[in-house]
Each structure stands twice: as C-alpha cells, then as structure tokens.
Amino acid sequence: MPHPDLPERIGPYRIVDRLGEGGMGTVYAGLEESGRKVAIKVIRREFAADRQYRARFEAEVAAAQRVRPFCTAPVLSADPAADPPYLVTEFVNGPSLDAAVAKEGPLRGADLEAVAVGIATALTAIHDADVVHRDLKPANVLLSTFGPRVIDFGIARSMDGTRLTATGGIVGTPSFMAPEQLDGRGATPASDVFAWGATVAFAARGGPCFGGTSLPAVIHQIVSGEPDLSGLEGTLLSAVRAALTKDPARRPSAQSLLDGLISSGVREQQAAPSRPPTQAPPVHTSATFPPPALAAGEAAALVERQYRQAAQAGDPAAMRSLAVLLSGQGRGAEAETWSRYAAAVESRPDMYRQQTGYHGQPTQAPHQYQAAHHPHARPPLNSLAIYAACMGAIGLITCGLPSIPAIVAGHVAWVRLRRKGQRGLGLAVTGIALGWLMIAFWALVAYGSTLPDEP
Template identity: 45%
Template sequence: MNPLSTGDPLRLGPYRLLGVLGEGGMGKVYIGQDNTGHTAAVKVLRPELAHDQNLAQRFVREAQMAQAVTSTGVARVLGAHTEGGRPWIATEFLTGPTLDQAVGAHGPFDDSAVRALAAAIARTLTDIHTAGLVHRDLKPSNIVLTSSGPRVIDFGIARPEHGLTLTTTGEVPITPGYGAPEQVLGQRAGAPADVFSLGAVLVYAASGARAFDGGHVAAVQYEVVHGEPQLDLIPEQLRLLIAPCLSKDPAFRPTPGQITGAFAPPRGADRVWRHGPLASDIKQRERTVHELTTVVSGSGTSQRISRRRLITTLAVGGTVLAAGGGSAAWWIRGHEEPDPFALPPAAKTPEARTLSATTVSGRKPTPLWGPLPVITKDSPGPLPVRDVIVVGAKNGGIAAHSVIDGKRRWTAPEVDVAGGYRSLSDGLIAAVDTKGMLVTFVASTGEPRWKVPAEAKNIVATDDIAVYVATKNGRLRSISRSNGETLWTVRVPVDLKTKSPTGSAARGRLVVASGAEAGDVVAVDAGDGHELWKLVNPSSIDGAPVSPVISGDIVYINGATLTARSLSDGNELWASSSIVEGKTQPAGPPLVHGNTVYVSQGPQIGGYSDEEGAEEWTSLKGYFIYSPVAVQGNGVFAISSGSAVPDVKVWAIEQDTGKKAWTYPLTKNAGRYWVVGDGNRIFVRDGQSLLALPVFA
C-alpha cells in the first residue's frame, strides 16, 4: 500500500482515492471510499495508454464481462467509466485470503471443506456460464475465501463463449497448470474449460500440490495436454470426483450442475468459513478492514479515516484484503523499492510421509532425525515455522534447523534466548537481542530484517498489527509491524518482571498471563492497551505457567482447571476438570486443533468441543501432568513422566480409539521436555537435544 503521488487523481467518480494498492506498466489499482464510507478497489488504465486500442478494448471488455455476471459468488462491480477521460472500474473489496494464501497458511482442506469449496465454485460457474461467459482463468489466486463463502474474481481474460480471443500472437492468456488443454493448444474454449480449471483448483485445495507441474512453463503445459494429473495425495473418494473434471476431452467433463450434485457437501460443511483456523483468519481481516476505514467519534458516529492512518495500517503484515476486481498478471507488473518491513512470502511446509498405524503399533519408532545436542538449557519450546524449527542455540542466541533432516540453517547469536521468539505470519521470526532491541529475521533463511529500540525483556505475543513486549521495567508495549513505531506503552496489573510472561493476541484483544507463581491474567484492547477484564490467580497450587490461547471469540486458559472464556468480557463459557482421588488435576497448555481443544489433565489427555466444552475424546491413563499436546496425522502426542519413577516417554495415542500406539523413551532427569507437531512430524525437546519423530495415518 503506497500513498498517492504527483499525477494521481484525488477522485474518480464517487470515490475519494486514499492510496495505491498496486501499479505496473498498464495501470494502477487504488483504494477508494465513497461519501457513505463504503470502500472499493478502483482500477484505472494509465492515461498515456488510454488511446491504445487493444488495451483500451481489453479494459472495457473486462468491465463489461464483470458487470454481466450478477452471481453472489463473484465480486460485484460497483461502478465503471469506460468512455472518455480515464477509464476506471470500481469493484467491492472481498475481505479474506485467496485460496492459495489459505492453503499456504493452514494446509490442505479436509474432505468436507473441499466438497463445500467445489459446490460453491460450481454454482458460481453455472451463473457465469448462464450469462454467456467463460471465465478462462480460474485458479487459486482468483478465488477469495470470505465469511459468506468463496468468491471468484478477475474477469481480465473472460469472454463470451462464442467470442474470439483478444490476445496477441505468442501471448499465453492462461495460468500454466490451470488452463485446459484446448486453451493451451489455442483452440476454442467453452464452459468445459472452466470445469477443467476447477478440477485443478480442487487438486491444489485437497493436497497443497498442483495437478500438473514441471521445471518450466513448457513442461507444465505439455503435462496438461499429454500427461496425467498428480492425484496421489488426494483421498480416494475425492479423487474419483475430481478426476473427471480433468479429462482431456471437454465432452467427457461434467457440467457445473453435475459437480454441485456429485460433491454434495455434508450438512454444516460451510462451517469452515465461520469456525476454525481459516474462519479466524477471515474474521481478523474483516475486523482489520473495518477498523481501518472508520473511526468512531466521542458521540459514537462513524467518520472516514484519514489517508495517512489507512496507508500506515494497511501495510501491516502482508495482504489484509483482496481487491474484488483482481489484478491479472497483465495488469500489475511493477516493482516496489525494498522495504525492510514488508513481509516476505512464507516458505512451503515440506510434508513428511505418514506411516501405517498397523506397522508402528507397539513398536518404538525410528526418529526421522536426531537426537541432536543443539538446545541451550534456557531455551523456550521449539517453534516450527514451515521449513525450519527454531530453538535456543547451545552456543548462544537462536538457531533454525531444517525440518527435513535437522541440519542447521542459520543462527542469530545476538538474540537473548530468554526473551523468547515468535513467528510473524510464518514469514519472519521476532526476538529480543541482548540490548533490548526487537529484531526480526526471515524465517527460512535467517536474513536480518528490521530492528527497533524497544527496551524489551520478553516477547509476549504477536498479531497482524503489532508485536507485544514486556519491557525491562515491567510495562507492556505494542510495536507496529508496519514501521517499528511504538504504538502504546501501559502498566498492567500482572507481574511482567519476575518470570517470562505468556500471551495470545487476536481479534483486537491481547490476553497476558504473568509468568510468576500465583499470577493473574489480564485482557487489554490491542488498539490502545486499556484494560478490559482480569482473572485473578487461575494457576494450579504449585504455580505452573498459564498459557492463554485465543481461537475465534474464545480464549482458553489453563491452570488449576481448563476454562473457556469470552474474549470480549472474560466471562466463563465452560470449564473442565479432572479429579483423581478427590484432587483436581492441573491443566497443561491447551492446543486448539480444528474444533477440539486438547489439554493434559494429570493422568489423561482430554479433548473438548471448542464452543460447548463437551468431552469428545480422552486418552488411556498415563502421567501427563503439565505436558504440552501435539496432534498430527491420526495421533495425539504428549509426554508421560511417570508418577513414582522418572520414566519419561513420548506417548503416541490413536485419535480414533484413545489407545496407545507406541512410546519413545526420553532421557531421565534431562530437565525440560517439549513436544510440538507440524508437517506430519513430531518435534521433541529432550533436555538439550532435539529430534523429529514420524506420525501415522
């Protein structure tokens, strides 16, 4: 997001322009706001190109195509001016990640989510084809996931089914791997071409991998025309439904209506847009956009936001929203100056191969790699971030190791490991150096990025807007991710000096727990730091650390028991306790996985419905007191330490039965232990050693 510059219009039609979303050799896309406060993405052809007949024709055609489709599954055109002056098109903002962003951040969709996606896009294609159009460029980046469902954007190369292409000789008007064979061969492409593209999209959604791939564009296009789609990573039931969409012969592909019926998502499948990690992502973006485009006066009336505030805040943490009109590759090709605060793209997560449950049952697993003696005794728990796992390095600072083989990728010796480390949208690692500076590094490579003075002692939490730190004098401070400025500093009624505080931030709230024994929990407004509510001493009798976790509108707080509380006011929604011989067993750090909250409670691991607190799963008995919990594949993993003899083991428990699948012995009296999962791997801290264990399907 850049400010307006000399030569930029201040207004186009009813829209006051606030800033530039993107620009290139062909034109610009602005963010605009009308007199009612509604925002739009306003796409404008450069004035010097307005007289280029081919480009002007293409611009006008895009406006006409988009306006012709009235489906709720596409981005609405709010207005357009295509004759005289500077042609422009205004489309609604769609607040949410694109499909490729969602899969990159949250992993492949499960069966019901793929079915919901397929049915929704198929209905939209029906509307597009009913209008007499063919989209011709359906791909993950042209599908925006909103709280009301998927929306298709970018009619930049759409055309009437009977029309001819407007591309010039040698131009490839499709995205390699998603365009149909007839498009690759330059033949007439009708509605079945969009069905082929939908099939390729569903392969990506279900597996995180492309249906057709190759070392270069020509190789990919050859595979589209002559090769077979790569469907090995897709469950068989979905594979049988998707494969017909990818038929080489358009006549053998199903119609969008047939797809809607065949995929038949189960009742409640569209819940994926409203609950769970993806829904939380969407809701956070909605909240951010609303806060960015309105301010509230003392009388409670809404006012338009200033350009400066909008530009400053929209730059935070990468893409917050998607311009409804899209921006096809032909449109934005510009390059911006390097910005140390710009979020680098997150690396892909290399997925390990899962094992068969029958082959590993009852057997000690062979580690994927390790144990490696690489962790300092004061290190926090290992932090997996896509293709690396970050730990406190034995020789000082922090180090990142490859998740594939454990080899060290990079180190940052200047970091004070006692201050902790956090991931910023999986693109950066934030930490505190020995001088109290807040420092960041590219997660995959270790490249230093921005650093700012913060007087920081510990990192408490992060969200899309800021990094929240505890200062050396015990105050809570918010540091902007967009420019490193201090947004606010406050004193809160919890001890931030005695031990390392913990926290969680989301949806405009920050919940902080004191690291000290008998500590309290406080929630503050992430916008200005003012106190919202406080929970007095939820800790267990021996003062084990409290680790709040926010998911959706709920914060889960462990300690003497596990409670689910309203994020807005702290009111208890439900509580769960495990009582053994009349004694309440303390709850370890909670893990939210899907719609289930997992937590260790003395001799057992429990799984509870995130909204109602109903018990959904329980393990057999061990001694899991204070253990973290990890969920990967079909397993729930925790550390059992033994009540009488310090016999420490990682337990793998079958998710569908609650029975023990296998155990892996750890070093006795090694000090600190931890377990965390990602990418079909279980990462284990065994004292000062790090290892990775396999998971089973």
C-alpha cells in the same frame, strides 16, 4: 503503509492504498462517499490506447455485470471511457487461496470441500451469464470469512461475443489452463471446469498438479500427461479427475459438478434395491462423472440457507446476494429489507479499518488469520474488556480515579465487541458497572459534604 505515489482520486472514489499490480493494470483500494471500501482495477495506458482493447474491455464489463454475486466479487461500476478506463468491484477481506496454501499448507476435510463447492458455485453463476472466466487459478480465489469468492474478470469474455485480445497471445496462467486453450482452440465453459479441477488439486496438494521444470514441460504434461491428485479422495477425487479430462466434450458442466458435490447420494442408495438382481451396477468412469440429480428447488434452497446464515452473521455481501436470490423468487419485500440492511452496515466506515492488503493479502497476526479462515474457531478475548474490568476493580479497592478509564475502556470495548464478534462482553459490563458505582459513591460523598451540620 500506503504507496507514496497514490493518485488522490479515481473517478468518484478516494484512493487509500495500492493493492497490487498485474499484466493488465494496477489495483487500488478506494472509498465511496459513504465510506464503503472497494477495489479499483485501472487498465494500463498502453492497453487503453488500443481501440480494439478498449472495445474488448467495454464488452467484458457489460458481461461481468450480468454475473449474479454467488461466491464472486461482483462488479459495482466501471468507466470504459475514462482515461485510463477502470473497473470497480466489491472489496473482499481475506487471503487468496494461493497465499493461504503457501502459509498454512494444503487444505483438508471440510475446508477443502468448502473451497471446491464455492468455486463451483461461482462458475455456475458465471456460465449462467454466458461468460467464460478464462483465468481461474488459486490467486483469483479469495478465502473470505464467509466462504471463497472468485475474482478478476479482467480477461473474461462473453460467450456470444467476438474474441478480442490485446496481443494475440495466450491469455491465462498456463499451469491452470486447459489443453484446448494451449493448442489454440480457444476457451469455453469446459475450460473453466478444467481450471476448477486444477485449482482444487492445488489446494489439496499444496502445489500444481501438472509439474515441470519449464513452461514447455508444464504444457506437455497438461496436453498429454496425467495429473498428480494426491490429497484428494472419495467424491471430490472423482469430480476433479472428471474435470481434468483432456477432451472438453467429456467434462461435466459447472452445474453438474456443484450438484454432485452438495448431494449426499442418499437417493441413489435408496433406489439401488429396486434394480433387477441380474443387472450389474453402472460403472462410472472419471470422464463421465454423473452427479445424482437434485430434487426441484433443492440446490436453490441450499444456496439460500448458506447466504442467510452469512447475512445473519453480519456480512453485507451475503446480505446483497441473499437479496438478489429472494428477488428472483418473487419475494421482493424481504429482498428490499436485506438490501437496506446491507446498505446500513456498509455505511459504517470503521468496520473496514482492518490491516489487510489486496483482496486478502493480510498483514494480520497468525492467530487472527486462523480465526478468519476457520469460522468455527473460538473468537479472541477483547483486551480493552479485560482492561476495563481490571481498572474497575482497582478503582473499587482504592476508591480512586481508575474508575473513569474503566468506564471509557468498557464502552469502547462494547462497541468493538459488537463489530468484531470477540469475547469479553461480561468483562466490559463489569468494568462499566464498577466505574459508575465508584462515581456514584463519590457523588454521594460530595453531596453529603454540602449538607449543613445538625445543631
């Protein structure tokens, strides 16, 4: 149910729900004039009253808008001069990694690897825009139907800007912060890589990899202890171990992580026989995790293929991301086509009428959550399609009025099937056909009754 004290509007957006509240402000769900659903983060008034904080917010909005929308929730608009200031991002329909692990347990296999690759892709885009996230954690990773999305740039900062803080204290979540953030050296892209390792380890373990019964104990483990990496194996284990290296200078970059995770290592295996027999194979320690280099354009082609598949499945965010990628490659006509298609899909407000909470705090039933979380799961059978077929059959047997609700239910089911990707198209068509068959029969009977009797 909507929160009772919702503001009616924030800027040009009509507010429909309160999604959550954090240390920096409150997040609402809003609707654009076209019906598109967005997430609006409103900064607390006590922070907005501080000119230094407002300057930081304005600088970070400009930095966040430079981030390309690969596996992120892009910033759509903002008004740093408003009272209070607010930030508008794309609404992501899916549970947070934190909530998903709490409900379903640790991730395994392809699900775990998809999360690791998706977050690494997002960090690559964020760092490419000269931005440091500084608060990457499971609660800021959303599991949409088409893959993980990294959100919340509320405390991100531009790497070429001056560090501005509202309170002078630690900004971030200690369990997922790098040692250099905790001892006052500040955050860098390497700090986000450390947070990536801690977040992936959380997904594999079902809990933080640096344990402790108190905050000082957790900080001590991060600074001088060893992480618990149970649940990880193979290439992913090596990557996470490298990302959690204490020395930021010895951690791989986000791009190196991504290249290492999406490469099969076939080229290295083919090149191995060419080494001299007396040369020992190189030993790669966890601190110098060296991913195999990709061929020119291979990573870009992989990303384009993933976004194209999601766009063809009907995801407007993937359509826009694909358009950005194609535009950067000089394929403007195709990019414009996908942009227009995304706008057309987003103009249908009914597609957003789903029972969801803040960026993936869903209220849907467990079987619906599993269908969204596992895109290869068999979609459910539409109940209206079943109803339409049954009423059509009853109308055929009884020659009665059930034919009318069969037609109505069949057409409604048809529309829902196209929007939600459920099964039951044949049942809906059967109900519609049987309904119209009986209506045609009674129309002929009525027409025959009006004809004059033969002498």
